[in-house]
Amino acid sequence: MTLELRLIRSFVCLSEELNFSRAAERLHIAQPALSRQIMALEATLGVQLLHRTKRKVELTAAGTAFRNRCCRLLLDVMEAEHEARRVAAGQEGALAISFINSSTYGMLPPILNAFRTRFPRVELKLFEMTISEQIQALRVGEVDIGLLRPPISDNALMSRPIGTQQFIVALPRSHPYAQVGRISLSALKNDPFVVFERQQSSLFYSRINAMCEAAGFVPMVSQKATQIHTVVGLVGAGMGVSIVPDVAKNLQLPTVSFAQIEDNPAGVDVCLAWRKDSTLPTLPAFAEIAATAGREYLAGS
Template sequence: MIDIRQLRYFQAVAEELHFGRAAARLAIAQPALSRQVQQLEEELGTPLLRRTQRRVELLPAGALLLERARAIQQELARAVADTRRTGAGEMGRLSVGFIHSSTYGLLPSIVGRFRQLYPGIALELHELPITAQHAALVRGTIDIGLLRVQAAPAELEVVPVLPDPFVLAVPSLHPLAGRTRVRLRSVADDPFVMFSRDEAPLFHARVQALCEQAGFRPQVAQHATQIHTVIGLVGAGLGVAVVPATGRNLHPRNVRFLQLSDKAEPVHIALAWRRGQETPAGRSFRKVTQEVVASLLHGAGR
């Protein structure tokens, strides 16, 4: 079986057309080099070189092998470099799940920065709700997920990366629209645009609990699933709503966002992957996400 060392030795002789110079180039003894080339010719069953006392000439078979040997060496060098880059998380493919609300600012910043730093990694993006991301991660159909923190299968590692506090969204003509901070109790008598219990259980449960903590049950005028839909309905005058602060990045018309004086834990945006199976490309994505989040928090003065 021909090995890569034999090809390298032959290539040196074929390019130098001189065994002495080729041996010096390879830093080996000339007799050892001659034996290696002879063994290669025996294995191939054909002479590659014509040797005389004055010169070495390439035979047609040798010229063909030199061309192929150069191509093999170049391909091997690329394979070694690409393998190292893949192992270092600089090359490959990465399938990423994301929730819709991450597109309001976080995901575009991550993707832009990631493509700038890791052009050798092909990103595949899949918009999926949180529970669908959990299932896809367990099955291995996505490598990493950008989602919200909620109860997840034991097979998954979930790491919070960005706190997303709740704010109160009110129509721009609402009596409280000129305020910057209010207590939730101040809108106890207002109609609410509420997240759906079935389609957005995390937000529904948290907003319901916040209202009850403030001493009232919200009067629901309309249910909706997505943050942008809830905010759009607030802008249409259907009521007020408690939403994650991420929604401010939509810059909606006819809506004002007020900070809540009530004590309320934020809903964290997180990264998730299958426990013990984070890929090098996934680690690179997590690193970029942490850098982008740090920049966003610094810009927000936190």
């Protein structure tokens, strides 16, 4: 015979009642059944757990030790069940999130806040990555979900847009248009430009170039950079003007002004992406929360 929880449950109950009839009643079985369960338990252990006279029952030393173990054991079993249910419900576990630099100042904080209040027991692991790094990390499973911009060509991945970034112009405070708040791109045709690296920010690069082309000029590049705060910093240092996503406004540099672009062209989408075959229960919840938090963030700014 092999040890089963049924026997352990019965034994613990009996050890509390110290009376076969009452214990059996509590267990919703008949007294002879319990009698035989306990005998079977003692047989499998090869140990006498109870010292019984016809009149009363008491635990032996081994029975006492075993009872204590069994109580802990049953609690552990329940705990295991509950943990499984919590993890399955996505209320517990871990989620590895990658994100692009621009969302650091943008929708990432409100998304994380919203998620953490709903799922406080889920551990979030955060990784800032470029888009292509994210796609690679998602493919190999290093990351569960990514916050990035299209295009996402990999067809092992699914994606869902959660918001749009508009482009605005960043100008040094000293610039003639700095206080205007709204300008046409063509007004900047003779200004030096701080631009994004083509390699790491291909979508920004091509979009901005297209905008300038539509405005009838090719930007005169004075400096290149990858991260938004670097670009804005360079603008603030007087290196030129730049076209940046609207989240740059959150950087609040004293020497930089921002202006909206007339004939505002379409922005760029920000997406969530994850593996098609991912089964993480936390994932859909995160996607949902990110979408609404993203919407609220855009509405509020």
